[in-house]
Amino acid sequence: MSTANRILQLRLDGLAETMQRMLLDTAVSPVAREAADCASALFTASGELLAMSDAIPLLLGALPGQMTALLACYPPDTMREGEVYIANDPFSGGTHLPDIAVILPVFAKGQLIGFTASLLHHQDIGGMRPGSVPPDATEIFQEGLRLPPMRAGTDHVLSQEVRDLVTANSRVPGVVLADLDAQVAAARSAVQGWMRIIDDLGVGGFVEATAELLDAAEVETRAAFGALSGDEVRAVDGLDPDATLGRLDVCVALMISADGMVVDFTGSSAQVDAPINCVASGPLSAVFYAAITLLGPTALRNGGILRCLHLVLPEASVVNAATPAPVNARTNMVRAITSTVLAALAQIDPAGRPAANCGMAYVIAFSGMGADGQRFLATEIIAGGAGGGPDGAGAHAVSTDVGNARNTPVEIIEADLPLRVLSSERRRGSGGEGLHNGGDGVRRTYLALADGISVSIRGSGSSASQMDPAGVVRRNLPLRVSCAPTARRNHSARDLL
Incomplete structure (x- = not known):
C-alpha cells in the first residue's frame, strides 16, 4: 500500500x-x-x-x-x-x-x-x-x-x-x-x-x-492470521447470575487461517428471561477487539478486518438473543464472551497474554426529585481491575477490554446529584495473588442527602446495603457498593506461566 x-x-x-x-x-x-x-x-x-x-x-x-x-x-x-x-x-x-x-x-x-x-x-x-x-x-x-x-x-x-x-x-x-x-x-x-x-x-x-x-x-489481516494457522481450539466461560437461572455457558470453538478467523459459539446456553442476554453485536464486538489485539497497534483498523471474521451464532441463545428477550445488562455477557475468546486465542498465541480481566464494570443509576422540583438522573460506571500479565501486575480500578469506560470523578457526582461520596477506595487484595497480581476492584460509599433516591444496580458479584426492596435509599443512610473481581475472573499471571 x-x-x-x-x-x-x-x-x-x-x-x-x-x-x-x-x-x-x-x-x-x-x-x-x-x-x-x-x-x-x-x-x-x-x-x-x-x-x-x-x-x-x-x-x-x-x-x-x-x-x-x-x-x-x-x-x-x-x-x-x-x-x-x-x-x-x-x-x-x-x-x-x-x-x-x-x-x-x-x-x-x-x-x-x-x-x-x-x-x-x-x-x-x-x-x-x-x-x-x-x-x-x-x-x-x-x-x-x-x-x-x-x-x-x-x-x-x-x-x-x-x-x-x-x-x-x-x-x-x-x-x-x-x-x-x-x-x-x-x-x-x-x-x-x-x-x-x-x-x-x-x-x-x-x-x-x-x-x-x-x-x-484485508490483505494484512489474512497474512497475520495465516502466520498463526493451526488446529481448532476451544474455551468455555460463563456467568452464574443466580440460583434460579443456573450457570450460563459461553462456548467457543476458534480456528485461524489465511481464510480468516472462524469463531463458533455453538453449545452456548439458551437465552433466559433475565436482562443478561446479548444480541449479535456483542460477540462481534468481542471478536473484533480480540482480532485487533492480535494484529497490533500498527494495523489498519477498518472494515478490511471485519471481512476476515466469521461468527457462528446459535439462535435464541445468550450470545445471540431473539425478541422479546431482555438485554439491558448484556455487558456482563459480552465480557464473558470476550474472556472466552481471549482464552482461546491464548492457546494459539500465548506470548504476552495477560490473565483474565474483571468480568464486569458495574453500572449504578441514581434518580429522584431535586429540591427545585426537577427530576434528576445520572449513571455511574464502577470499574474492577485488569488481569496480571507476564511483565507486571494488573492495573487497579480500571475498566478493561471491550468496556473501557472512564471512572466518574467524585466531584462530578457530588455536583450533579444530592449525594456525598464518603469514600472511594481500592479493595486491596481482591484481584488475586501470584507472580504478578491481578488488579484490585473498587469500594465506594455514598451518603444520600435527600429522601427517596432510587438506585438501580446492574452487575454481578457486587454487594450493596441500606436499600429497601424497591431500591430506594433514605436520607443520611450510606449506600456501600463494592466491585471486586473474583479470583475466577481476574486471576494472577501465575496461571499462564
Missing part, C-alpha cells in the same frame, strides 16, 4: 477521533461527558467501516450492525444530504436500548461518499426503572423506547416529532435531547472535516483510495 493511502487512513482516524472529542466536550450527561460511554466512526457509502475513534470497543463493534440495518431499511439512493437517522433496536444491529445511534449520510458534489455514526449511552429512554437498565426485566418491552432505524430529521437537525417522542418516553428528556444534539453536532463537524479531504483528493480519488485501504487491511 502506498504511503499516501496510509496517510489517508491516519487522516480518517483523526477525523473520527476529533468527532469523538467533540462528542465528549458537548455531551451533557456525566456517563458520556466524564465516563466516555460513547463511540464515533466513519463508514463508506456501502456501509463498510472506514475509521473509528479510540473509544469503547463494545460500542464500536455495534456500529457496523447499525449501518447494515439502516441500509436495509433505507437504500442509499433514497437518502438526501442533511438527513439524520437514529436507531437503538438491539434486534436490528444495536446493543441495548439506552445506546442510541445517530447516523448522517455524507455527500460531496451531490454524490453519497459515506456516513458518520456515533453511539451514546443515554440516561433514560423509559422502561420500568429509572435509567432504563432494570435488573428485574423479563422482556425487552420493560426496558424502554425501542427505535428501529428511522429517518429522524433534515438539515442536520432532529425533527420536532422525534423530540416529542423522546419527551413523551424519557424521565429526563432534556438531558437525552441535549446528548442527541451533541451527537448531531459532532457528526456535522466530521462532515466539514471530510470535505477538506475531498478537496484534496476529489470525489473519485477519495472513493478509489478508500477502496484500496479496505483491501489493504
Whole structure:
C-alpha cells in the first residue's frame, strides 16, 4: 500500500477521533461527558467501516450492525444530504436500548461518499426503572423506547416529532435531547472535516483510495492470521447470575487461517428471561477487539478486518438473543464472551497474554426529585481491575477490554446529584495473588442527602446495603457498593506461566 493511502487512513482516524472529542466536550450527561460511554466512526457509502475513534470497543463493534440495518431499511439512493437517522433496536444491529445511534449520510458534489455514526449511552429512554437498565426485566418491552432505524430529521437537525417522542418516553428528556444534539453536532463537524479531504483528493480519488485501504487491511489481516494457522481450539466461560437461572455457558470453538478467523459459539446456553442476554453485536464486538489485539497497534483498523471474521451464532441463545428477550445488562455477557475468546486465542498465541480481566464494570443509576422540583438522573460506571500479565501486575480500578469506560470523578457526582461520596477506595487484595497480581476492584460509599433516591444496580458479584426492596435509599443512610473481581475472573499471571 502506498504511503499516501496510509496517510489517508491516519487522516480518517483523526477525523473520527476529533468527532469523538467533540462528542465528549458537548455531551451533557456525566456517563458520556466524564465516563466516555460513547463511540464515533466513519463508514463508506456501502456501509463498510472506514475509521473509528479510540473509544469503547463494545460500542464500536455495534456500529457496523447499525449501518447494515439502516441500509436495509433505507437504500442509499433514497437518502438526501442533511438527513439524520437514529436507531437503538438491539434486534436490528444495536446493543441495548439506552445506546442510541445517530447516523448522517455524507455527500460531496451531490454524490453519497459515506456516513458518520456515533453511539451514546443515554440516561433514560423509559422502561420500568429509572435509567432504563432494570435488573428485574423479563422482556425487552420493560426496558424502554425501542427505535428501529428511522429517518429522524433534515438539515442536520432532529425533527420536532422525534423530540416529542423522546419527551413523551424519557424521565429526563432534556438531558437525552441535549446528548442527541451533541451527537448531531459532532457528526456535522466530521462532515466539514471530510470535505477538506475531498478537496484534496476529489470525489473519485477519495472513493478509489478508500477502496484500496479496505483491501489493504484485508490483505494484512489474512497474512497475520495465516502466520498463526493451526488446529481448532476451544474455551468455555460463563456467568452464574443466580440460583434460579443456573450457570450460563459461553462456548467457543476458534480456528485461524489465511481464510480468516472462524469463531463458533455453538453449545452456548439458551437465552433466559433475565436482562443478561446479548444480541449479535456483542460477540462481534468481542471478536473484533480480540482480532485487533492480535494484529497490533500498527494495523489498519477498518472494515478490511471485519471481512476476515466469521461468527457462528446459535439462535435464541445468550450470545445471540431473539425478541422479546431482555438485554439491558448484556455487558456482563459480552465480557464473558470476550474472556472466552481471549482464552482461546491464548492457546494459539500465548506470548504476552495477560490473565483474565474483571468480568464486569458495574453500572449504578441514581434518580429522584431535586429540591427545585426537577427530576434528576445520572449513571455511574464502577470499574474492577485488569488481569496480571507476564511483565507486571494488573492495573487497579480500571475498566478493561471491550468496556473501557472512564471512572466518574467524585466531584462530578457530588455536583450533579444530592449525594456525598464518603469514600472511594481500592479493595486491596481482591484481584488475586501470584507472580504478578491481578488488579484490585473498587469500594465506594455514598451518603444520600435527600429522601427517596432510587438506585438501580446492574452487575454481578457486587454487594450493596441500606436499600429497601424497591431500591430506594433514605436520607443520611450510606449506600456501600463494592466491585471486586473474583479470583475466577481476574486471576494472577501465575496461571499462564
